Amino acid sequence: MTIFFERRELIVPGDLLAEGDYEPGENVYKEGDKLYATRVGLLELKDGKISVIALRSFYVPKPGDIVIGDVVDVGVSSWAVDIRAPRLAVLRATDVIGRPFRPDKMELTKILSVGDTVIAKVKAYDRTRSPVLTMGEPGLGKVRQGRVVRITPSKVPRLIGKKGSMISMLKRETGCKIVIGVNGVVLVRCKSPEDEELLVEAIEKIERESHVEGLTDRVAKMIRRRKGLASG
Amino acid sequence: MMKWMAKEPVISKIKKRRIIQLISEGKRLDGRGKLDYREIRIEKGIIGTAEGSAMVCLGQTEVVVGVKIGLNAPYPDTPNEGILAVNAELVPLASPTFEPGPPDERAIELARVVDRGIRSSRAVDLKKLCIIPGRRVYILFLDIYVLNHDGNLIDASALAALAALSNAKLYGYQIENERVILDKSIWSPLPLQDHPVAVTLANIGGELVVDPCLEEELAMDARITITVNKDGDICAVQKGGPGFLTVEQVLEAINIAREKAEELRAKVLG
Amino acid sequence: MLADKPRLIDEEGRRLDGRGPADLRPVHIEVDVLANADGSAYVEQGNTKVLAAVYGPKEVHPRHLSLPDRAILRCRYHMAPFSVEQRKSPAPSRREIELSKVIREALEPALFLEYYPRTAIDVFVEVLQADGGTRCASITAASLALADAGIPMRDLVAAVAAGKVDGILVLDLTDVEDKHGEADVPLAMMPGLDRVTLFQMDGVLTPDELKECVKLAIDGCKRIYALQKEALRERFVRIRKEIEAGEVEG
Numbered sequence: 001m002t003i004f005f006e007r008r009e010l011i012v013p014g015d016l017l018a019e020g021d022y023e024p025g026e027n028v029y030k031e032g033d034k035l036y037a038t039r040v041g042l043l044e045l046k047d048g049k050i051s052v053i054a055l056r057s058f059y060v061p062k063p064g065d066i067v068i069g070d071v072v073d074v075g076v077s078s079w080a081v082d083i084r085a086p087r088l089a090v091l092r093a094t095d096v097i098g099r100p101f102r103p104d105k106m107e108l109t110k111i112l113s114v115g116d117t118v119i120a121k122v123k124a125y126d127r128t129r130s131p132v133l134t135m136g137e138p139g140l141g142k143v144r145q146g147r148v149v150r151i152t153p154s155k156v157p158r159l160i161g162k163k164g165s166m167i168s169m170l171k172r173e174t175g176c177k178i179v180i181g182v183n184g185v186v187l188v189r190c191k192s193p194e195d196e197e198l199l200v201e202a203i204e205k206i207e208r209e210s211h212v213e214g215l216t217d218r219v220a221k222m223i224r225r226r227k228g229l230a231s232g
Numbered sequence: 233m234m235k236w237m238a239k240e241p242v243i244s245k246i247k248k249r250r251i252i253q254l255i256s257e258g259k260r261l262d263g264r265g266k267l268d269y270r271e272i273r274i275e276k277g278i279i280g281t282a283e284g285s286a287m288v289c290l291g292q293t294e295v296v297v298g299v300k301i302g303l304n305a306p307y308p309d310t311p312n313e314g315i316l317a318v319n320a321e322l323v324p325l326a327s328p329t330f331e332p333g334p335p336d337e338r339a340i341e342l343a344r345v346v347d348r349g350i351r352s353s354r355a356v357d358l359k360k361l362c363i364i365p366g367r368r369v370y371i372l373f374l375d376i377y378v379l380n381h382d383g384n385l386i387d388a389s390a391l392a393a394l395a396a397l398s399n400a401k402l403y404g405y406q407i408e409n410e411r412v413i414l415d416k417s418i419w420s421p422l423p424l425q426d427h428p429v430a431v432t433l434a435n436i437g438g439e440l441v442v443d444p445c446l447e448e449e450l451a452m453d454a455r456i457t458i459t460v461n462k463d464g465d466i467c468a469v470q471k472g473g474p475g476f477l478t479v480e481q482v483l484e485a486i487n488i489a490r491e492k493a494e495e496l497r498a499k500v501l502g
Numbered sequence: 503m504l505a506d507k508p509r510l511i512d513e514e515g516r517r518l519d520g521r522g523p524a525d526l527r528p529v530h531i532e533v534d535v536l537a538n539a540d541g542s543a544y545v546e547q548g549n550t551k552v553l554a555a556v557y558g559p560k561e562v563h564p565r566h567l568s569l570p571d572r573a574i575l576r577c578r579y580h581m582a583p584f585s586v587e588q589r590k591s592p593a594p595s596r597r598e599i600e601l602s603k604v605i606r607e608a609l610e611p612a613l614f615l616e617y618y619p620r621t622a623i624d625v626f627v628e629v630l631q632a633d634g635g636t637r638c639a640s641i642t643a644a645s646l647a648l649a650d651a652g653i654p655m656r657d658l659v660a661a662v663a664a665g666k667v668d669g670i671l672v673l674d675l676t677d678v679e680d681k682h683g684e685a686d687v688p689l690a691m692m693p694g695l696d697r698v699t700l701f702q703m704d705g706v707l708t709p710d711e712l713k714e715c716v717k718l719a720i721d722g723c724k725r726i727y728a729l730q731k732e733a734l735r736e737r738f739v740r741i742r743k744e745i746e747a748g749e750v751e752g
């Protein structure tokens with residue numbers, strides 16, 4: 001049983017991570033008794049399971065995920081929503097208005113039309129079909145104002161932070177409202193354009209530096225210094 | 233977008249498993265051994281309107297090759313050489329997966345691999361096909377016509393091409409008022425100075441087998457075609473298919489191809 | 503007019519560009535060079551310059567082109583009209599169509615296509631400047647673009663051509679060496695798994711020479727593989743260094 005890299009070491013696809021009785025976790029595959037990485041990322045080892053936290057990836061839906069996406073098509077009784085997953089998601093009219101629906105295309109566009117941004121929840125997903133969304137819960141719905149920032153989905157946990165430490169810090173330091181979609185789409189709404197610019201910059205910094213420790217402090221310092229400069 | 237791509241048929245899982253199982257026991261669907269070709273039938277000179285022709289049946293794969301020889305201006309960078317133009321048609325009647333239209337990537341690959349074997353081996357000496365340097369040369373059209381697709385189109389086509397070239401007539405010419413005109417009353421056999429033969433092997437579940445039939449091609453990981461000239465040297469190689477070959481398989485394939493090429497060559501020329 | 507064959511290797515075994523027989527040309531690699539693509543990479547190998555972009559996995563239109571149990575991989579190899587001495591028409595040539603196919607078949611074994619049914623992964627390679635080895639540089643770049651797009655891979659795919667020039671077996675042929683040499687042997691592989699995914703030959707070689715070329719190319723691929731890995735790590739390593747050196751805000 002050997003592991004060839006250290007925890008949090010930078011891994012690239014094809015790297016032979018370990019040999020032996022380990023379990024392959026995220027972004028790792030096993031052939032015979034050899035475990036290989038499938039993506040660029042940082043090595044993680046926990047309870048005999050070897051994973052790679054991806055630094056480059058795309059979103060694959062899971063039921064229960066809160067996602068943010070754009071309506072790209074209107075059908076007879078559903079909309080197609082781009083949630084930046086390999087397949088377009090389906091949002092059925094019944095899952096929006098909360099009651100059985102009579103097909104009438106005009107009515108559908110009155111509720112949501114092409115170009116609308118929505119916060120929705122993944123209701124169902126398996127590889128062979130399109131993801132199905134629902135908006136029939138509190139906190140979900142059409143987005144009327146705000147700005148959208150995109151990050152690599154695997155960095156969403158970093159943006160949230162341990163026990164929400166990063167996102168609480170961002171909200172506190174900027175005074176903005178932030179909704180994070182598991183699919184790497186972040187909605188921000190701030191009181192001023194300057195606050196918004198600063199928050200977007202902070203999010204981009206998190207995206208770029210997520211693999212280097214001490215991130216929360218660095219981001220907090222950057223925000224405070226900028227705000228200090230602005231007021232001073 | 234990428235309109236030259238083709239759609240392959242689906243093979244049932246039980247069929248695929250059976251093929252792999254049999255091969256691991258050294259057997260094939262039709263009872264052949266791993267290094268056995270299917271029955272080969274060659275008929276030469278079957279198309280009267282062509283200058284050279286042949287039909288090859290490799291099991292149920294049927295290919296006709298017609299050679300037409302005409303006159304043309306040479307290419308600017310080879311003014312002293314004739315022109316060899318190889319084309320392949322996967323005509324719709326040969327398979328449910330062949331659609332009418334311009335050659336798709338399979339037809340283009342097929343033509344280019346057969347071309348490579350003939351060209352690299354200098355089977356046809358293009359310098360001998362020059363009439364007036366820089367002005368007029370013979371152009372040799374080699375058209376591969378697949379009539380039934382049951383796998384291994386490359387080997388069947390290369391054999392048919394060799395057979396067609398071996399009975400091809402080169403017409404004489406007259407020069408009138410500086411114009412070159414073909415004179416069909418005089419002809420000589422097209423000079424052929426090498427006899428390239430293509431041998432294709434498939435990697436199926438880690439085993440190499442020679443001359444895959446269509447179902448074996450659908451079950452295989454990848455194939456490798458090795459074209460061998462009359463001296464036993466290699467004059468073309470082409471790996472195909474969506475899978476891989478191990479390094480050992482690559483080296484082993486080179487050895488097997490040399491042996492099988494001799495057997496096939498004897499069938500065409502003998 | 504095809505030039506008279508130049509002397510390609512001198513008495514000391516030096517090639518026209520000064521290299522020894524088993525030397526690679528200088529290789530320069532950059533990853534994530536295009537903003538719109540999901541993944542991208544740029545590779546320079548001597549004077550050959552190629553740019554690769556990956557889009558996907560994404561929905562396929564029209565739907566009947568998609569497969570129900572896996573993603574389809576589509577690949578377009580294309581040479582820019584100005585990439586060669588004699589301007590090349592932008593329309594896809596038969597050579598470009600064949601190369602699009604073999605490049606796709608060189609990359610496919612590295613991907614887990616069955617993870618993304620009913621989608622397409624599109625790979626586009628543009629040759630900006632051609633000086634031999636374009637299909638190999640294309641595979642090297644495309645493989646990095648796939649990794650950059652976050653598409654799971656079994657291994658990277660590295661590629662290089664070996665061949666025979668003036669009777670000597672050499673690695674990484676330039677255009678003039680390919681045109682005037684005795685044989686050109688492009689090869690691509692997943693070096694971590696010892697799996698060959700592209701293997702072609704044009705020219706004439708004895709079986710032993712061909713086997714030697716295979717070994718030469720495999721060795722070249724392993725060297726390129728190391729450069730690919732370094733290129734993927736480079737950006738992250740650089741950012742970490744900048745932070746540790748205090749050159750970054752915060």
